[in-house]
Amino acid sequence: MNKLLNRRNFLKGGLATTAAAAVLKNSDTQAAGHFDGYPDSMGVLVDLTRCVGCRSCEAACNKEQQLPEPAKPYDDFSVFDEMHHGQKRRTDETRYTVVNRYDVPEIDHPLFRKIQCNHCAEPACLTSCFVNAYTKTPEGAVIYNPKVCVGCRNCMIACPFYIPTFKFSHAFTPRIMKCIFCYDTRLKDGKAPACVEACPQEALTFGKRTEVLEMGKQRIRMTPGKYVNHVYGEHEVGGTAWMYLSSVPFDKVGLDTHLPNEPIIYSVKDFLAMVPMVLTIWPGLFVGFHLLATRKDKIKELEDAKNKKNDEKEEQV
Amino acid sequence: MRTRKKILRTALALAVGTIFIAPSQIWCMDASDAPESVTIDLMAELYGPVEFDHLMHTDVASCQDCHHQTTGGEVTDPSCARCHRGTDEGDSVGCSECHVTDRFNATNVKALEDPQLYHFDKPGLKGAYHINCIGCHKTVDGPTGCQDCHTMTDAGEKMFSTGKHAPAKGTSSSGHH
Structure with missing residues (x-):
């Protein structure tokens, strides 16, 4: 002993x-360890130099996702002047995407930036969810299953883009509201999301993520001086399916330029x-x-x- | 009567944006050979057709401003000329002969995987029109609002929750402009 x-x-x-x-x-x-994203994942390139702020994407999203009627018509551009608690409009339970106007002093015309879920390769919402309500599909969409959600709202805190929102109007049947890349109705059948189809300016370009990324780089290369030499979302938080091109530094159009290049889970x-x-x-x-x-x-x-x-x-x- | 005439003309248009001209010696043609007017009804579901005053635009822009290498003179840009001088592509004048109507459908997206494809970021027809028209209108102070060129159909008003389909309560836009 x-x-x-x-x-x-x-x-x-x-x-x-x-x-x-x-x-x-x-x-x-x-x-x-490391996950580079599904190889055939789809993506969208948002070219801010093309967007004219017509809000067709917002209207199309509203109809496609059967969201509640908006407070103002979609051809009412006074929404660009709205401020809520000192912030521009953001996604909420009634809208999965919003376009905001940015007046950048260095250029003589306003810029418009659409925001929605960026569909990260390794999503923070997904990794923060302890009931696995989120799924990253091979097509690239980050989708959500309300049946298992317990309404803890960790995903809302985890998301680096502040995208998932809570349906406070039905607090006892927890429901997170966020863009799902039109997965159910379009993406899984190989179709582009409703907003992309509606965009008259092709400010939104849909295709394989690798292809649209290549297009973004080519646009930067072929038109020197037009764009900032960076495709936002190529590396941010481990890469996102939605990526952005801009003629001004990305922080001037409300995008966070201090995000790590590693997925949030790495922290x-x-x-x-x-x-x-x-x-x-x-x-x-x-x-x-x-x-x-x-x-x-x-x-x-x-x-x-x-x-x-x-x-x-x-x-x- | 006017509406019927418009519909008739729309129905007669073979493809959107097609310009009706004899397909020979295209790049030797000049503005005088061009049609006076072109009906564009690509977005007919949400917007009524646009009666594009082609004649007026030939006064303010050169053919190549819109038609690239395909009309109004020989191909001069050396990188375009490598492929486009005196080829069939040079005979295509109508926008829809190169710019597809449904750029993002599965077939067209799949086609981009061809490694030999050079113009892999070619705008679709709707994009080509709007980028070209609005792009130029911005610089010359032309009309840029959606309904400056299109009139919205009932389906369009429904889509945009406006006009007859405007939200019942809530603030109206009229006070802000």
Whole structure:
């Protein structure tokens, strides 16, 4: 029995376990590792130099997705002046996409930027969802299953583009509202989403992600000086299916230029991989330390008791 | 009567944007050979047909501003001339002969995978019209609003929740402009 609590054996065992955990941890991280996106994923290139702010995409989306009637007609351009809590219009439970106007001082005309779900290759909403309500389909769409959603709204916090919104009007039947790339009605049959089809200016170009990315790069190359030399979404947060071309720096048209090039999950992956190790190893480890630290006290206690007994015996004698 | 005439003319148009001219010696033709007017009814579902005043536009723009290498003179751009000088493509004058009506359907998207395809980012017909027309109108202060060129049909008003189909309550646009 003495062997069990032998210090040398204890330390040896502890070391071996830690080493094993370290190895396991590494292989875990690799297994969950890099994902470049599905090879035949579709995408859309949004060319801001072409958009004229006609809002046809908004109208088409509303009808296709059977969303509620808008507060103002789609040919009412006063919406571009709307501000809500100091912010321009954003997606909500009644609209999966919005076009906003940006007045950039350096150029003599306003720019318009459409925003919707960008359909990341490795979506933060999906990785943050603990009931797997989200799916990244091989066609490139990030779709959502309201049947399993519990309404925790982690996805809303996780999304780097602030896209998923909650249907607060039906708070007891949780429902996240966001663009699904027209997956059900179009994309799965190889058709372009409704907004792309409606766009008169072909500001939205639909095709295989690799092809539309190539088109974006060619437009930059063939018309020097017209575009910022960057396709927004090529690398941002691990790559998105929807990408943007602009004639002005992207932060001037309301796009976040400080996003990492790695998927959002990478920021927390190492931490998350440590959780199982901490939960399984630490209890044993610290119980061990505790036993070790208190061992001498116990022995002393026993000896004291023994001595006391002996003393008593001696006294009796 | 006018409407019937319009419909008749629309029905007669073989393809959208096709210009009716003899297909010989195209690149030798000049503005005087061109049609006076072209009916464009590509978006007929949402918008009524556009009666494009071709004659007026020949006064303000050169043929090649819209028709690229296909008319109004010889191909001069060396990179275009490599393929387009004196070839069949040079005989295509109507927009729809090169710009497809449904650029993003599965067949057309699939066709882009051909590694030999040079013009792989060629706008579809709707895009070609709008990019060309609005692009130029912006620089010369021409009309750029949707309904400056098109009149909306009932289906269009429904799509845009406007006119007869405007939201019942809520703010109207009229006060803002």
